[in-house]
Amino acid sequence: MVLIVEGERFTVTRRPGSPGVYDFEWDSGPNEGYGFTTAVHGALSLDRAALEEAARGFLSQVDPATGWLAE
Template sequence: MIVDVVVDGARFTVTERPGSPGVHDFVWQSGPNPGYGFTMAAHGAGPLGRADLEQAARDFLSQVDPATGYLAD
């Protein structure tokens, strides 16, 4: 499953890992650092709904340092 998610103007491509139910890789397509993103794992779960994916992206963005485009220390 591949889904494009847009939250707060930021665009992510989300892929569920084959053979790993509940594990989703997010690539921040509109971010300043090519290929940067994060992985979310909901063990024992199947594919997450759009609202869950959007919330995960929002949570990630809330932790990013705007000066670097990477997670803040």
């Protein structure tokens, strides 16, 4: 699934064999192959709105100068 959040493009895949685990690849980000993983506990899946919120949370933590998570 492709998500566009705040103008940024993510490819989101469900991790095989791990219910409720999603891998996000930040396709439009400055660092090739960079992204994050999120998981839901107590449910088997997240809806699109929850996936978009996860991407927003990730973007809010990224240092705009480097494209990496801010420390």
